[in-house]
Amino acid sequence: MHSPRSEPAVDTVPALSAGPVALAWLTQFLVGTDLFVVAPLLPHIATSFDVSAASAGLLVTAFSIAYVVASPLAGWVSDRWDRATVLVVALVLFSASNVGTALAPGFGVLLVARVVAGLAAAATGPTVYALVSTRARPQARAQVLAVVGSGLLTALWVGAPAGSLLGRYVGWQAAFVILAAGTFLLAFPHAFVWRALPVPAALSPPSARQVAGRPRTGVAVSAVAVTSLWAFSVYSLYTFLAVALHADGRATAVTWLLVVYGVGAVVGGQVGGRIADRADAVRVTGAALALTAALETVVALVFSATWALACALALFALAAYAFFPAQQRHLVDMFPERATAMLSWNNSALFVGLSLAGAVGGQIVRALDYQALLYIGAAVAVPACLVARGRPARPRGNEGRP
Numbered sequence: 001m002h003s004p005r006s007e008p009a010v011d012t013v014p015a016l017s018a019g020p021v022a023l024a025w026l027t028q029f030l031v032g033t034d035l036f037v038v039a040p041l042l043p044h045i046a047t048s049f050d051v052s053a054a055s056a057g058l059l060v061t062a063f064s065i066a067y068v069v070a071s072p073l074a075g076w077v078s079d080r081w082d083r084a085t086v087l088v089v090a091l092v093l094f095s096a097s098n099v100g101t102a103l104a105p106g107f108g109v110l111l112v113a114r115v116v117a118g119l120a121a122a123a124t125g126p127t128v129y130a131l132v133s134t135r136a137r138p139q140a141r142a143q144v145l146a147v148v149g150s151g152l153l154t155a156l157w158v159g160a161p162a163g164s165l166l167g168r169y170v171g172w173q174a175a176f177v178i179l180a181a182g183t184f185l186l187a188f189p190h191a192f193v194w195r196a197l198p199v200p201a202a203l204s205p206p207s208a209r210q211v212a213g214r215p216r217t218g219v220a221v222s223a224v225a226v227t228s229l230w231a232f233s234v235y236s237l238y239t240f241l242a243v244a245l246h247a248d249g250r251a252t253a254v255t256w257l258l259v260v261y262g263v264g265a266v267v268g269g270q271v272g273g274r275i276a277d278r279a280d281a282v283r284v285t286g287a288a289l290a291l292t293a294a295l296e297t298v299v300a301l302v303f304s305a306t307w308a309l310a311c312a313l314a315l316f317a318l319a320a321y322a323f324f325p326a327q328q329r330h331l332v333d334m335f336p337e338r339a340t341a342m343l344s345w346n347n348s349a350l351f352v353g354l355s356l357a358g359a360v361g362g363q364i365v366r367a368l369d370y371q372a373l374l375y376i377g378a379a380v381a382v383p384a385c386l387v388a389r390g391r392p393a394r395p396r397g398n399e400g401r402p
Contacts, residue, residue, distance in 0.1 A: 016136045016144060020193050023186070024128045025151040027091070030182045031124050032155030034098065034117065037163035037175055038063070044172040049107040059114045066118025068351045074123035075344025078130065083340060084194040087127045091187040094120035098180035102173040125152070126347050130340035133332045135197045139277055142329035146273025149325055150266045157262025161255075220342060223334065223391070224349040226285070227327060229384035231353025233292055234320045236361040236377040237299065239354075241313075244303070244370035253306055260310050264317030272322025276329045284326035286389035291319035293381035300374035330391070 038045075038060055046056035078086040097120055100113035129145060136144040163175040238261065242254045276284045295316040302308035331342040357377075364373045 016132065016140075016197070020135070020197065021132065021144060021147055023189055023193060024132050024148045027128055027183075027186055027190070028125065028148055028151030029155050029159060030179055030186065031094065031121055032152035033159030033163055034094075034176075034179045034183075035063070035121065036156055036159065037167075037179075038114075040161070040164035041167045041172045041175065044167050045110075048172070049110065051107055055107070058111060062111055063114045063118040063121075064351050064355055066115045067122045068348045068355075070119045070122035071126065071344040071348040071351075072341065074119075075126050075130075075338075075341035078123065078127045078340040078344075079338055083127050083131050084190060086123055087131065087194075088187045088191045090120045090123035090127065091183050091190065094124060095180045095184035095187070098176040098183070102176040102180065122344070122347070126340050126344040129328060129343045130332075131194050133328070133343075134336075134339055135194070141332065142276035142281060142325045143270070143273040145328045146269040146325035149328075150269050153262060153265045153269060153321065156265070157259055220335070220338075220345055223331060223342070224346045226289075226384050226387045226391075227346050227349040228353035228356070229380055229387070230289060230292070230320075230323055230327075231350045232357045232360075233289075233296060233353075233377040233381040233384065235354045235357040236364075236373050236380075237296055237316070239358050240361055240365050240370055240373060243365070247370075248304070250306060257306075257310055257313060261313045261317045264314040265321040268318035268321035269325055271318065273325035273329075275322070276326035281326040281330040281333065282388065282391050285323050285330065286385055288319055288323035288326065289381050289385035289388055292316065292323070293378045293385065295319055296374050296378035296381065300371040300378070303371055303374075327388075 042056045042059070045059065046052065049056075074086070074090070094117060097113050097117035101110060101117065104110035104113055128148065132144050132148050133141050163179075166175045166178070241261075242258070245251060245254050245257070272284055272288060295312060299309065299312045299316055302312050328343060328346065331346055332339050335342045361373050361377075364376060
């Protein structure tokens with residue numbers, strides 16, 4: 001039986017072994033730790049350079065803006081050049097930027113180092129996702145993406161707190177030196193591992209004819225817009241959770257509630273990936289967004305009761321993070337020749353939603369309260385659900401099943 005031209009036969013694509021997946025996971029963990037560790041280290045950094053907390057916060061803003069702006073360009077380059085080479089260069093640049101962060105003689109140099117780190121990270125994450133998704137068996141693509149993506153989520157509740165403790169007892173510079181060393185060492189296996197793995201012809205870098213036949217940019221933007229809405233809904237809850245608990249006199253519950261949230265997020269990603277490989281990814285994204293809206297409302301209703309809040313947070317994270325690997329699988333299925341570019345646009349959309357959640361959410365919490373922000377976040381997830389459910393399903397012949 002012949003496989004459709006849009007997808008190679010399942011039997012001709014070897015299963016992706018644990019080694020490359022573990023390498024990709026570790027890469028996402030280290031890059032994610034660098035992303036999330038800056039916020040808890042800001043007080044130490046502000047003291048070192050004798051700047052205000054608000055000025056130190058520009059480090060996060062500079063990284064995010066550089067990432068959002070550079071990610072689509074990095075994806076465009078990665079789809080036209082050898083992805084493994086792009087990843088190696090990005091990791092070396094990322095390592096150098098962290099050395100610059102640790103050794104910066106002044107705040108201006110430090111700010112530039114974080115911009116360079118954002119540029120390098122923009123080429124790292126989407127390229128890693130593209131490398132594993134294009135080499136995984138089609139019927140396990142979302143599951144592999146979920147495993148790799150769990151490295152980023154693990155950084156949220158393991159890497160960042162560990163880096164924060166390191167900064168407190170050894171110095172904030174030590175955290176960035178370790179991250180620099182780790183990402184530099186990872187560049188070496190990445191230079192060889194991916195070249196030894198076959199790439200299905202349908203997912204190889206595109207020819208000139210394929211470039212001419214691609215969907216318009218507007219179609220691509222529409223495909224990833226739902227990610228911005230999802231990110232606003234999810235990160236409006238997460239960003240201000242600790243602040244709200246502190247204000248409510250429950251500071252001692254912050255750490256273990258964040259761990260509960262982080263574990264739920266990791267499990268949710270795995271569940272979402274598995275289901276998306278067995279059912280249609282569009283249905284998974286729609287169902288995840290509907291549950292996100294409902295459970296964010298529940299979190300608002302039970303916020304004052306700590307144990308009920310813990311249960312609601314675990315369920316919310318499980319449902320919310322089931323969306324992301326299914327969304328990635330949908331994008332790779334719909335735009336196979338533009339895998340890195342689409343995943344890059346998707347990551348940019350994620351950062352846009354995350355940034356809006358921080359900027360708008362802070363104003364809402366100040367003017368109203370945290371629960372009001374949760375209700376607004378839940379409301380935003382509703383149109384995201386409608387948009388997601390209205391998208392076309394996986395193209396026929398692209399299912400990757402026998």
